Amino acid sequence: MLFGSSGIRRKFDQKLVDTALSVGSLLAEKSTDILVGMDTRTTSPVLAHLVISGILGSGGRVHMAGVVPTPTVAFNTRICKAGCMITASHNPEEYNGLKLFNPDGSSFTQSQQKIIESRIDLRQWTSWQKQGSEVQVDGITPHKNAILEQVHPGSARPVIIDCGNGAGSIFTPGLLSDAGVKTICINCNPSGTFARPSEPLPEYLGYVGEIIRKTGAGCAVVHDGDADRMMAFDSRGKFIDGDHLLMLFAKYTGAKRVVTTSDASMIIEEVAEVHRTPVGDAYVSEELASWGDFGGEPSGAWIFPMISLCPDGPYAAALFCEIATEWDIAYEIDSMPSYPILRESFHNEAARDLVTAMGASSPTDGLRISGEDGWCLIRASGTEPKIRITAEGKTLARAKEMLEKGRDLVRQAKTA
Secondary structure, three states: OOEEOOEEEEEOOHHHHHHHHHHHHHHHHHOOEEEEEEOOOOOHHHHHHHHHHHHHHOOOEEEEEEEOOHHHHHHHHHHOOEEEEEOOOOOOOOEEEEEEEOOOOOEOOHHHHHHHHHOOOOOOOOOHHHOOEEEEOOOHHHHHHHHHHHOOOOOOOOEEEEOOOOHHHHOHHHHHHHOOOOEEEEOOOOOOOOOOOOOOOHHHOHHHHHHHHHHOOOEEEEEOOOOOEEEEEOOOOOEEOHHHHHHHHHHHHOOOEEEEEOOOOHHHHHOOEEEEEOOOHHHHHHHHOOOOOEEEEOOOEEEOOOOOOOOOHHHHHHHHHHHHHHOOHHHHHHHOOOOOEEEEEEEOOOHHHHHHHOOOOOOOOOEEEEEOOEEEEEEEOOOOOEEEEEEEEOOHHHHHHHHHHHHHHHHHHHHO
16 A cells, blocks of 8 residues: 555655656646645655656646645645645654645545556656646745734744754744744754654653743744644643644634544543544545534644645644633643543554454554443554554543553454
8 A cells, every 4th residue: 555644655765766756747647737845854855856757757847845844835736736745744764755735735535545556657758849847936925924814823922943853944933933923943953854753742842841941931832844743832831732732722713513533532522523534634634625614633733724624733833822822721721621541552564464454444544442431443553564552531440441452452463
């Protein structure tokens, strides 16, 4: 399977190189104008050039945006027929990949992905008289202006920004600065290597809370490698988990219909009508195209349909800063219900085969087992060779029981 839960992603190798060239050719076959952008990884330029070569060699027209966040590519795809972002998102630097977008900012649907997968070995080269063309475009300015038309992130206190040396480095600091926010930037140089693991998990971000307390900052926002994700800290320097951020955004925006994933907490159902999808922002995006006011998943991917159908980390960062000026975020989070959620993952090279053998129709969608006052989800990662287990219960004891149930099912599958 070429596509995972969020685009094409693998360690940089010959297969990824060949895939980039083929995807470019296939995009040009169906679309005359394609927007291309890339993140800060050292392998992104060569993959971008391969995608561009595939487009040009098949007679397409490339709109090259350069190094930009993924949501910037998604937003600007409205001027084209399709968009292609070179990124491995939150994966380590040795990975890279491609995310493909429709003009409304949504990821390619499963049916579109299957067409690409079925034709990946085909390249439709045109004659020398019909080669394509390339133009450079400014994707940052229109995306930034669109955010600032909708969100007003004023701040009386400084805001910490940690971009993890990714593509957000060239966007979010300027976005907040243009809005009059005093910023303190950490890891905001787009170096191509990451000073911290790119995934914005609390175990990688312990230093952020200490910086908030020492500087008196009002909050902090954190991105992954391509800035489609945004996580945050409150004024106490406390990390806010994704389930409570989902609830915070839903409450502040007045969203009554929320799309989220099968691994999200039950708490969101206390403030909105909820549709659940398999894990992966592409699934949330596809559902939001026909239903819902707001969507997201606890990993930090927040989708605001009023801007586009792609997770937009900079938009979320600006909105979080706006909330911080109007609400006491720490108080709001403390006032929300909280059920224990336990998450664990472990390496397994045969993760997809194992989860399929357990009875899942799709290994990356996984199996969700519901019980009284709790549930667990067992799934293969869509981006790494890992099995992930998520369990929630209305009590810690119940969450532990559901987690152990998931472990038992995996152990049984291994020995079968």
